[in-house]
Amino acid sequence: MAYKWRIQRIGGVYHIIQRGNNKSSIFREEVDRGYFIKLLKKYKKGLGYKVYAFVLMDNHYHLILQTLGAKLQDVMHRINLQYSRFFNSKYERIGHVFQGPYKSILVQDEKYLFSLIRYIHQNPIKAHICTRVEDYKWSSDYFYRTNYNGLVDIDLILNMISQNRKHAIATYKDFISKRIINSEDSIEEITCIREGAQEEIKKAATEKTTRPSLDDILKMIIPDGDIIQDIKDGKRYRNLKKYKVQYINKALEWEYTQQEIANNISLKQTAINYLINN
Structure with a gap:
């Protein structure tokens, strides 16, 4: 079923x-x-x-x-x-x-x-x-x-x-x-x-239940301002992946769309989908 x-x-x-x-x-x-x-x-x-x-x-x-x-x-x-x-x-x-x-x-x-x-x-x-x-x-x-x-x-x-x-x-x-x-x-x-x-x-x-902004969600997950800026700039350093995945999952829980999440961290929607599934 x-x-x-x-x-x-x-x-x-x-x-x-x-x-x-x-x-x-x-x-x-x-x-x-x-x-x-x-x-x-x-x-x-x-x-x-x-x-x-x-x-x-x-x-x-x-x-x-x-x-x-x-x-x-x-x-x-x-x-x-x-x-x-x-x-x-x-x-x-x-x-x-x-x-x-x-x-x-x-x-x-x-x-x-x-x-x-x-x-x-x-x-x-x-x-x-x-x-x-x-x-x-x-x-x-x-x-x-x-x-x-x-x-x-x-x-x-x-x-x-x-x-x-x-x-x-x-x-x-x-x-x-x-x-x-x-x-x-x-x-x-x-x-x-x-x-x-x-x-x-x-x-x-x-x-x-007021929904936090996408930037607020980033700050909840990542204490380091430099790392947040690297993610916002769309940089693809290997050490950023785990933070991106945590951020994406939390943003999805708050019912943001993949496109909204992608726009906030300078990525394409296809990249968001890839990070979720890999």
């Missing part, structure tokens, strides 16, 4: 669902879950994305991510590929770990975002693993409950509830404890979002 290209945008908030192949377990031991969390941390630092929620079940996982500097398919490809290699090597197996491509849903409404976070955190209860959200170790609930802004970026959600952090956490705990059946169960009943929060979040998202 041909791979279906995903239409996604940098800055989008996505609910990710990934299941095990044939509904098989993808996490057999706690060490497996720990390794997956390690990958989330690693690629968050390297690719630039925010984690708003997660839960790791036996045969599937849920994530809520906001992409910033990279496209979602690049983020998920790296995480799933690296984890699959780890899993197959550890358990001396071959074949697919995951059941096809991940499912992604763009989250465009703050009430839906809240309902998803509750649904995700209540997954272990639904699976009869525990009776309270806080008793399950492998979810992002701990970060919100303890005001720990580490792997999980808790500020967005808690600030939407209240600017008073103590009150926000107390309201979060009460909200999360209300039992639901599915992710869309009580969206209209969500009243804990403070007035004015929606516009602030929209403004913040816009600020975070």
Whole structure:
């Protein structure tokens, strides 16, 4: 079956669902879950994305991510590929770990975002693993409950509830404890979002996703001004190739065209295409 290209945008908030192949377990031991969390941390630092929620079940996982500097398919490809290699090597197996491509849903409404976070955190209860959200170790609930802004970026959600952090956490705990059946169960009943929060979040998202200029991208990648100038002048020194490739890939992630990228570094579009593929 041909791979279906995903239409996604940098800055989008996505609910990710990934299941095990044939509904098989993808996490057999706690060490497996720990390794997956390690990958989330690693690629968050390297690719630039925010984690708003997660839960790791036996045969599937849920994530809520906001992409910033990279496209979602690049983020998920790296995480799933690296984890699959780890899993197959550890358990001396071959074949697919995951059941096809991940499912992604763009989250465009703050009430839906809240309902998803509750649904995700209540997954272990639904699976009869525990009776309270806080008793399950492998979810992002701990970060919100303890005001720990580490792997999980808790500020967005808690600030939407209240600017008073103590009150926000107390309201979060009460909200999360209300039992639901599915992710869309009580969206209209969500009243804990403070007035004015929606516009602030929209403004913040816009600020975070402003596309850098092509020259800014060069400066992000290359600290040496002389090297930048050599690249801008179209020079073809061998030591410049790795910088050009990094620059081109990052510019493509920000949805610049090959022609725009070529014009900025005094190359032809055919040269850009060659550098990408060689």
